Amino acid sequence: MSSLFRSIKTLKNSSSTLLRRGYGSEAVPDRKVAVLGAAGGIGQPLALLMKLNPLVSSLSLYDIANTPGVAADVSHINTRSEVKGYVGEEELGKALEGSDVVIIPAGVPRKPGMTRDDLFNINAGIVKGLCEAIAKYCPNALVNMISNPVNSTVPIAAEVFKKAGTYDEKRLFGVTTLDVVRAKTFYAGKAKVPVAEVNVPVVGGHAGITILPLFSQATPKANLADEEIQALTKRTQDGGTEVVEAKAGKGSATLSMAYAGAIFADACLKGLNGVPDVVECSFVQSTVTELPFFASKVRLGKNGVEEVLGLGPLSDYEKEGLEKLKPELLASIEKGIKFTNNVVFIAANGTGFST
Numbered sequence: 001m002s003s004l005f006r007s008i009k010t011l012k013n014s015s016s017t018l019l020r021r022g023y024g025s026e027a028v029p030d031r032k033v034a035v036l037g038a039a040g041g042i043g044q045p046l047a048l049l050m051k052l053n054p055l056v057s058s059l060s061l062y063d064i065a066n067t068p069g070v071a072a073d074v075s076h077i078n079t080r081s082e083v084k085g086y087v088g089e090e091e092l093g094k095a096l097e098g099s100d101v102v103i104i105p106a107g108v109p110r111k112p113g114m115t116r117d118d119l120f121n122i123n124a125g126i127v128k129g130l131c132e133a134i135a136k137y138c139p140n141a142l143v144n145m146i147s148n149p150v151n152s153t154v155p156i157a158a159e160v161f162k163k164a165g166t167y168d169e170k171r172l173f174g175v176t177t178l179d180v181v182r183a184k185t186f187y188a189g190k191a192k193v194p195v196a197e198v199n200v201p202v203v204g205g206h207a208g209i210t211i212l213p214l215f216s217q218a219t220p221k222a223n224l225a226d227e228e229i230q231a232l233t234k235r236t237q238d239g240g241t242e243v244v245e246a247k248a249g250k251g252s253a254t255l256s257m258a259y260a261g262a263i264f265a266d267a268c269l270k271g272l273n274g275v276p277d278v279v280e281c282s283f284v285q286s287t288v289t290e291l292p293f294f295a296s297k298v299r300l301g302k303n304g305v306e307e308v309l310g311l312g313p314l315s316d317y318e319k320e321g322l323e324k325l326k327p328e329l330l331a332s333i334e335k336g337i338k339f340t341n342n343v344v345f346i347a348a349n350g351t352g353f354s355t
């Protein structure tokens, strides 16, 4: 119980720090955040964390079921934002209208033995439908894509927005913050440094070997052996699978993901509000490598992506990892692009044809 009180105190302290910096309720602009998939395993704790964020004035919770209950529950918390719940496709437009940031954790999670790509068949269609509505109702919102496989769902979103004529590469983000959160935690444990001081960029994509933590750039510096760096890299790449296996069929990471999603959304809001030097890793349209989308450090500003930062110096091990991940990441990106541009109809007899 006492740790709960400590957390609330920390939250109150960080709110007053915001006030002292001039980001308190008077100075802070109104910001609407929509969560799509808000009644799910990620959606519910993410709704809670966004309700605690003093930068949010309006919190819109949308799902295909169960959002009225989640919204009623969260709405009783005595923080700044007004909460509204929306359920079913006919309410999606109202949920989205006026949104500054849209966070998408809608879709099915993995079970043991599955890859993130195994979710493609169901989640691609869900994400496509939601992005068509975003293009219609809030084309200027920053989109934070959580639904897997992120390496494909971000390209799907880009293609949907291109078709609608609303695509702005500065406003579309694949949320890879959980990889950074994990890399920081695992590094702090191994290097025996205070976790709150740790920084580790994670680049590439968000699946298996496409997740490339750059421990050579980790701070505070520590003298870790090559084998230790390799073990940390593998653990970061397999972090999602570690949770999927531990949950044994009951889903994938939800609580740590809600935390990571809340950190990334907060960074987007700070950028929109003009806070300087807001930098987070994210999977975005990129020229950092020859791949059209790539996760790296990104500076966030009033229009979303202000600058996609380069990779910095890599160790030989990281250079090798970078070359190894490119074919898989490119294939996932191309799969997303093809899905949006080449709809396949399956006839009752099982044969397929495409447009």
Ligand SMILES: NC(=O)c1ccc[n+]([C@@H]2O[C@H](COP(=O)([O-])OP(=O)(O)OC[C@H]3O[C@@H](n4cnc5c(N)ncnc54)[C@H](O)[C@@H]3O)[C@@H](O)[C@H]2O)c1
Residues within 6 Å of the ligand: 036, 037, 038, 039, 040, 041, 042, 043, 062, 063, 064, 065, 105, 106, 107, 108, 109, 110, 119, 123, 126, 129, 130, 145, 146, 147, 148, 149, 150, 175, 176, 177, 178, 179, 206, 251, 252, 253, 254, 257
């Ligand atoms: N990017 C990451 O780091 C990361 C981390 C963890 C999980 N994920 C992914 O996030 C997604 C959600 O995971 P979860 O554990 O919350 O799953 P969940 O099944 O608990 O929740 C998903 C929610 O999405 C809703 N939904 C389904 N179709 C929808 C639609 N068309 N519109 C709105 N909502 C819809 C469902 O009703 C459900 O409430 C999964 O694809 C998972 O793989 C990504």
Ligand SMILES: O=C(O)C[C@H](O)C(=O)O
Residues within 6 Å of the ligand: 109, 110, 116, 148, 178, 239, 240, 241, 243, 244, 252, 253
């Ligand atoms: O591993 C998963 O399927 C969920 C998510 O991508 C994660 O990294 O935890």
